[in-house]
Amino acid sequence: MTNTATTAGAAPAPQGLAARMLGIVTAPRATFERLLTRPAWFGVLAVTTAIVAMFTVLPMTTEAGRQATIDQQLTQMKSFGIQTNDQMVERMEAQARFMPYTTAASIIVISPIMVLIVAGILFAIFNAALGGEAAFKQLFSVIVHAGVISTLSAVFSGTINYFRGATGSVANLGALLPMLPEDSFVGHLMGTIDVFLLWYVIVLAIGLAVLYRRKTQPIAIGLLVFYGVIALVVALIKTRMGAA
Numbered sequence: 001m002t003n004t005a006t007t008a009g010a011a012p013a014p015q016g017l018a019a020r021m022l023g024i025v026t027a028p029r030a031t032f033e034r035l036l037t038r039p040a041w042f043g044v045l046a047v048t049t050a051i052v053a054m055f056t057v058l059p060m061t062t063e064a065g066r067q068a069t070i071d072q073q074l075t076q077m078k079s080f081g082i083q084t085n086d087q088m089v090e091r092m093e094a095q096a097r098f099m100p101y102t103t104a105a106s107i108i109v110i111s112p113i114m115v116l117i118v119a120g121i122l123f124a125i126f127n128a129a130l131g132g133e134a135a136f137k138q139l140f141s142v143i144v145h146a147g148v149i150s151t152l153s154a155v156f157s158g159t160i161n162y163f164r165g166a167t168g169s170v171a172n173l174g175a176l177l178p179m180l181p182e183d184s185f186v187g188h189l190m191g192t193i194d195v196f197l198l199w200y201v202i203v204l205a206i207g208l209a210v211l212y213r214r215k216t217q218p219i220a221i222g223l224l225v226f227y228g229v230i231a232l233v234v235a236l237i238k239t240r241m242g243a244a
Contacts, residue, residue: 017043024148028203032142032210039141045112048144048151053107055158057100064165066096072167119143122208132212142207149203153196171195189235201227 015023015034021044023031059065070092074084119140126132126139157170174191205220 017047020044020145021047021148024145024203025152028206029210031145032207035141035145036138036211039135039138041137041141041144044148045115045144048147049108049111051151052111052154053104055154056107057104058158059161059165059167060100060103062162062165065161065167066099068161068165068167069099070096115140115143115147126208126212130212134211138211142211143204146200146204146207149196149200153194153200156196169194169196185235185239188238189231192231192234197227198224 015031017040020031020035020040023034060069070089073092074089077084119136122143123134123136123139127134153169153171157168160170161167172191172194174187174193201223202220205216205223208214208219209216
């Protein structure tokens with residue numbers, strides 16, 4: 001059984017919001033150790049959600065970006081076996097001008113819900129199944145702060161896509177290895193593996209290790225294996241759907 005209590009005399013001083021967000025990038029372990037003495041999550045969640053929404057919709061403010069988004073949606077629909085027609089395409093194009101607003105609204109609503117779901121799953125694993133004693137607020141705070149890495153991903157991809165009139169992640173291995181056939185299993189698999197997501201998983205593993213007083217490596221391996229299984233399943237489904 002683990003113990004997450006920190007000795008009062010050794011408790012590090014809490015950091016401000018900006019210092020915590022920067023610390024997740026430069027010194028995640030030390031930042032998590034300071035964070036757990038006074039768990040805070042609302043400010044970081046609000047800022048990161050707003051930034052993700054802003055840079056996700058940034059490419060959609062251009063005509064090329066909106067068209068690229070429509071093309072990507074059509075490609076994804078076809079890859080999963082969904083049939084499209086001219087009327088559907090025309091309807092999507094007519095609604096394209098509202099795309100930045102609807103997308104931003106959906107991110108603002110869905111992002112906190114997804115964080116809550118992930119927190120619930122990890123709380124069940126580490127507390128209920130593995131006997132951890134961390135408070136849910138502590139765990140939620142760790143996950144929210146690890147999301148700073150996902151925010152960097154949105155900023156990076158959104159900025160590049162704005163200037164090139166495109167959409168989607170530009171940091172996945174598929175984008176970094178353009179010589180791979182897009183419709184192949186390897187192409188789909190590499191397109192599912194994102195560099196920033198790998199970074200996020202490592203940072204989250206560090207936060208969980210600090211919280212539950214465990215070694216980082218086994219947690220990181222477990223999370224990466226889970227991520228790998230999901231990537232394999234998604235790539236397999238896309239490959240079979242594309243071949244159908």
